[in-house]
Amino acid sequence: MKTISLLSANFLLVIFAYSTFISTSAKAQESDKGFLLSISELTIKNGHDVQFREGVKAWKACYIENKGDWTWNMWRRVNGEGNVYILTSRMANWAEMDKTDESGKNCSDIARALINPHVETSEDNFARFMPDYSKAYPNSDQVLWVTSWQVKNGAKFREVVKQMSDATKQAEGSSRGFWYSYMGGSKDAADFFVATPFSNFAALDVDRDNVWDIYEKANGKEKRDQLQAEFRESIKDSWSYLLTREKELSHNPPAK
Structure with a gap:
């Protein structure tokens, strides 16, 4: 994705700590007009790739241990400028953004300590699937x-x-x-x-x-x-x- 306006890396505490964009129910509730896709583009600091990856693994392990049910994909861009990862997840509707996730909250310290310090810039977008x-x-x-x-x-x-x-x-x-x-x-x-x-x-x-x-x-x-x-x-x-x-x-x- 093209780099547009960049948000603070602290937004990771929303994604990896509070998991606002969650719901396994999305698959069952998607309407004919298509589900919503949240797209979070993360540019990693030079020399911080290993630390970032280990931080995400640690957060994922914590989330699973806390029985979280949010699902996501992490993609790595292999061409273009910078070391870029793209996290995507699905929502059935905008109302899912009103939800919070206790499992994610329990892992917020990991996101703050092991993920955020290695992210240079971040950007958040939404798109609707066209079935x-x-x-x-x-x-x-x-x-x-x-x-x-x-x-x-x-x-x-x-x-x-x-x-x-x-x-x-x-x-x-x-x-x-x-x-x-x-x-x-x-x-x-x-x-x-x-x-x-x-x-x-x-x-x-x-x-x-x-x-x-x-x-x-x-x-x-x-x-x-x-x-x-x-x-x-x-x-x-x-x-x-x-x-x-x-x-x-x-x-x-x-x-x-």
Whole structure:
């Protein structure tokens, strides 16, 4: 994700101590319009990676010991500037932010002592899942190619992406990625992003038709050129990052 306005590293006490963005009930309560995703981007101080990782492991162990039921994924960005981790978790609705978690509170001293000192900057954002455009959850793959867009015309962007997704679903049985629309953010924030999963890095070497070729095979070159022009016209800026899931720093136990 692009670095936007940066919050104090003390927000980690919200995430790792109070776990405000919790709920295993999210999976059961998500509406047709899609769940909410909280996205916390952490830039780690130079030379502090090992200490940060050990701090998160210690907090996770404490949280599990206290029978906490919040689940999250921790991703590490493998390209771009800085040493960046991205923590994501799901909410069924905004009301979940009114909740607190006693298990997280019991581990707040660990977050304060072993995590916060190693974080240089942090940023918090929210996005809503777009199920009609996306692959079905859950995602068990370990690598994500994440492309973000700032757009000039959100309605046109959605329209084009929906046509592309529908063509891909028709050809392959499923969309290739998980689409999200950002909810608010700074003036530099993205408007949309898609996370395309891969089982591992080797899967990136597999040759396959791109989505424009798929659309052309179904609709012809003239329609492809027209849709591609509309897509480009709707976009202000775009960027991509490659992420890998950090299993030891994540918490996704099997459903009981």
